[in-house]
Amino acid sequence: MRCRILILTLALSRLPVSGQSKFVRAERGQATIEINTAKTASYEIPRTIYGTFLEAIGRSVYGGLWAQILENPSFEENLWSGENLRQMLGQEPALARSSGMGLPLPWEPLAYSQGWRYEPCWNDAANSFRSLLVMGLPDHQVGVRQQVYLPVHRTLRYTGSLYARTTGSPVGAEVSLRRRNHPEARLAQVALHLTSQQWARYEFSLQLSPGQLGPLDLADFVIALSNDGRALIDQALLFPADHVDGMDPEMIAMARALKTPLVRFGGNFTSGYHWRDGVGPLDRRVSMLNQAWGIPEYNHFGTDEFLRFCELVGAEPQIGLNLGSGTPEEAAEWVRYVNDRWGDRRGGLLWELGNELWGSFQIGYPTLGQVAARTKAFSDAVRRVDARARLIATGQDPDHFREWNAAQLGLGPDAYQFLSTHFVVGTANLRRRDPAPEFIAEAAFALPVGLERSLREMKAQIDADSSARGRVKIAFTEW
Template sequence: MTTLRLFAGAVCAACLTAAACAQINVTQPVPEKATITVDAAKVANYRIPRTIFGTFLEPIGNSTYNGLWAEILVNPSLEENLWDTNHIEGMVRDEPGLAEASRLGLPLPWEPVNAGQGNRYEPHWGDAANSWRSLEVIGVPGQTTGIRQRVYLPVQRVLTYKGSLYAKHVEGPTGLTIQIRRHNSDEVLATAHVDASAADWTKYSYELSVPAGKLARLEPADFAVIVDGDERVDLDELSLNPSDAIDGMDPDVIRMAKEMHTPLLRFGGNFTSGYHWKDGVGPLDKRVSMLNIAWGIPEYNTFGTDEFLEFCKLIGAEPQIALNLGSGTPQEAAAWVRYVDEHWDNKKGGLHWELGNELWGSWNLGWPTLEQLPGRTRAFSEAVRAVDPTAKLIATGADPDHYEQWNAAQLTNPAGTFNYLSTHFVVTVDQTQQRRPSPDFVSAATFALPVELGRKLQAMQQQINQHPAFADKAHVAFTEWLYVSHGPVTPNFTNMGGAIGAAGFLNMLMRNAQVVPVSDMTGIMEFGGIWKKRSQVYATPAYYAFRMFAGADATKPVGVTVDGGSYSVSKGVTRLSEIADVPYLDVVAALDDSGKKLTLFVVNKHLTRDIETEINLQGFAAGAVAKVETLASGSLYDVNDAAEPEHVVPTEGSAKVSGHSVRYAFPHESVTVMTLTAK
């Protein structure tokens, strides 16, 4: 190993960049021309299972509501106590008028159409069309009186919106006017009328069409409900959906999720420990809105079990559900398993079920002590097995950097209690042992993490194999993984650096699939996946890296050796700070089932150097041209967002095959999938 140190004024071309030299040890410099040798005749004794390309959905942020779920309105049931104080502070900072609206008795984030009228609103409790609270609006003769909410409409895709509301007439006129207005303006862009004359709670429907060109993409508007003259009316359970919504879901999200080719979709996370599945079934209008105590945001329960299963069907994924081992009971869990098995396509069971989520964390409601853990796991396992003996059970394991004691407790259970032990690695990469690390050092240390994780996963499997009841019968399920940072110039799940990290992680999973046959990236919505802001759907660079890997037809790993240089990290990311022998060119090669297609998954982790490479093919006679898909950008910190939704996307190209070799330059900080087809 050559240890390189940077002194004042020194220049060190052999390492990643000058800024990183002080902390990076170059174990093998990058040669003038790197070589990749693929031996297609040397097939591994395991397959790459599709299930390592699972993804993850949890009600957090705007992943479901105002994300996947197409409903445009926030707090449509006009409830109180749906946000914690941190979120309320943020909402009021963003929209200062909400403070005065709240003083008038309006629920967040609703405001009066005419704030100058003062108090014309009375909340009612205990007599509501939905949940607990409704809102009476008291009109002013000759003035416009009503409630409004700032909204963003997907006008780039659709101009017609369908909605409904519940009303109970109190006195006076009976007309209600529903409008789309320009934000903070009296200008009306679309209008509809209903005659809400019923004295009992009644549902009324309407349709609003915005003229083309009247509202720009990403421009806010106001949704308003206005009473007629001195009318008094009680309102509840409002709704506004794009007319092209698919079973209540955003069609752009469905399309992009389907293009990920994910075979498993995990429904779980911290909310699991306080989630009761029966709250999310039955008629949508009757489901109760409540606080999601894990994340301090609303849980409307309109996206429940049936909707989740339908989403899985629409994108071609199989459900993987985490059961409530916090405030739940074994009986409740068994009933959920029975319900899902009866409503899933094959009605045969055998789905993946997680016995809790991060039970070792005090942020989870009702977390067990280490002494309670085995018994609780066993009780839920037995309840589920009684309903579905074929269920694939994932017991809660600990993270790869501190799993030994927790997993040992789980392994005291009888044989058959579980099929997998879960592990998570949601890591903050700009927390390093190196004080004041340079951005380049943080990037190099981040890109090294999958190498050490692979070693940790093998050690986790070795611990499992030491217990005869589980040896070679139970494996690891990596049910959450994500790269997080707090600085703008560090790899993050939102930027190109996060895509490099994700691709390296997927390569690691393909190498270790015999011990980790199940994995779920965080997440299909938000984090490393699809986002929706201001009704614009877009995806992170990591989404595209995931799509490139998961969409490839590659099932049988084959031998590959790489001479492309390597480095080691010292005092790196705190949770895995010492990592040796990290290849600059990270390569996995695999055949499809027919043996007629060979795919190379290549991650160039070098921060500055395009690596000229000769790829030598053994045991595979390729056609004249290889297909190449590359994800790269001008900076590791480039992102996609609502304003530029396709700033970082893959490009397609080709490479010439000459005899049994291919020459190709892999761009620095890039992800490449190269596909060769047999002659």
């Protein structure tokens, strides 16, 4: 049959691979596609030609997929890079004042007018490294607050927990939601009685009434002490009650609608990620700096949460191993851990041996002279625990691949089945200044043509190696 190529890309991706198609130039500048369904193609397109990608960058995990609402829930320091701190303080100048009072960003005092009633306490924490001492005042509430957006369009109930210990007598406390910058306007509240001088966990539930907050209305989440009591607080968590195993139900629904066959867990943060930080009880996981992106890594969304996400959206996991600051032994134990928890527990998953290791922006990157040996060491370690593992070695990007890929190909095809490549350039990366819209459109159409040529050259280099020909394929793991 013949049809015009208007916007057919998505539709064509769903056609059976048994058909063959070709482009035919038509009159009046139109193009048509001819599909011969009677002729079977000589190749198969793997289902995994399409996949999606999840990395702890921006709001993709914390403030996105992971439903926990509070930032810096364990009251730590040094969780943001200098540039990200500059942006945060530019957006919320009042935080500079609260930071000067000893409060960890982005927490604020319940009332600035009460002055210095706070002290950060190192090495006395229920979680991570710091807690916060709150010192009350007679006949007043003293506490901390954090601005939050709540998904009130779908749920009005919020559940959470916090850790606290008193410095002496029992202390009355309150957890509440209040109107932003209006501490007198409580929207929901619950009283807590802090009785122990040892760290104890307190749970709470907050119920809003319909219409109290609009979907884009800011609120303050508040932890306050009554009268002149004193207590240390730590690890405050707040979830919408409709979360799905800690994840946002809307994000789950949208991810499931993508019908992705696999989800890649990787990216730049892979080169500094140590998987053991993200397993075990949530309240014992340590907050730290995500060095790749200069943002907090709370380790709430770790291996088990990622595997659960894959189950919920019907995808297979593809995980990037840490070839930056990691060790082969650490990688092998991660493979063993995942295999003991996924599917039929027989292994055979896709594992990436590093991410963009050719870049000096990667933590612990190997040099050109080191990459093959490092790849081999990790490959051997993984193979010892899972002989069925499908391994993706780090290849270079399409424009600078020859020397790097040649070094990797020197290992032989038994070390891995795929060489990765990434291409994350778009029309925002034009070299021409002030381009006309027509030029941007032309660049957009030319980009895949140039990329195809580079990929063919990459494949030709692989095929020129008789031991790799037909055994090593290209894995396009970022695009």
